Amino acid sequence: MIAYIALFRGINVGGKNSLPMKVLVAILEEMGCKNIRTYIQSGNAIFQSKEKNISTLSKNISLGVMQRYDFQPHILVLEISDIEKAIAKNPFPEAASDPSTLHLGLLSKVPVNPDLSKLEKIKQASERFLMIDKFFYLHAPDGFGRSKLAAGCEKLLDVPMTFRNWKTICKIREMAFE
Numbered sequence: 001m002i003a004y005i006a007l008f009r010g011i012n013v014g015g016k017n018s019l020p021m022k023v024l025v026a027i028l029e030e031m032g033c034k035n036i037r038t039y040i041q042s043g044n045a046i047f048q049s050k051e052k053n054i055s056t057l058s059k060n061i062s063l064g065v066m067q068r069y070d071f072q073p074h075i076l077v078l079e080i081s082d083i084e085k086a087i088a089k090n091p092f093p094e095a096a097s098d099p100s101t102l103h104l105g106l107l108s109k110v111p112v113n114p115d116l117s118k119l120e121k122i123k124q125a126s127e128r129f130l131m132i133d134k135f136f137y138l139h140a141p142d143g144f145g146r147s148k149l150a151a152g153c154e155k156l157l158d159v160p161m162t163f164r165n166w167k168t169i170c171k172i173r174e175m176a177f178e
Contacts, residue, residue, distance in 0.1 A: 008043025
């Protein structure tokens with residue numbers, strides 16, 4: 001079995017797209033997944049599966065949600081090694097001491113033609129960002145929720161993505177090795 005991480009985008013936010021973690025666990029169990037653990041209600045799951053095709057796995061999880069609820073979430077499925085790489089490549093290691101200010105955007109694929117100049121124009125003076133492969137690192141010391149860069153980067157990169165703060169990324173990694 002292969003260890004995976006599923007990151008859901010836009011669930012359990014503002015009362016919309018409600019997906020209880022108990023239901024998510026049941027969906028994964030029905031798919032034959034094992035050793036399932038979830039972390040916080042925003043949709044982070046660590047599990048093992050015999051499925052080797054990440055795209056198939058993601059689609060099957062999404063369809064499982066759709067069968068029970070009236071929405072089909074975007075799900076990014078990663079291998080544990082992807083999170084390890086992301087942590088190792090962190091270009092702002094000093095920001096990890098305040099993990100609420102450091103965020104990792106996980107992209108579904110490497111952007112073909114990212115508009116980095118527009119990203120530079122919308123970022124605040126205090127913010128820093130760097131894209132490495134399928135990882136978008138954002139240090140937003142004045143707050144992620146107030147960041148125009150955080151709000152606009154997916155559109156300018158033209159690739160589906162989901163953000164997690166550094167504390168969540170580190171906790172997911174820790175849970176993956178438990």
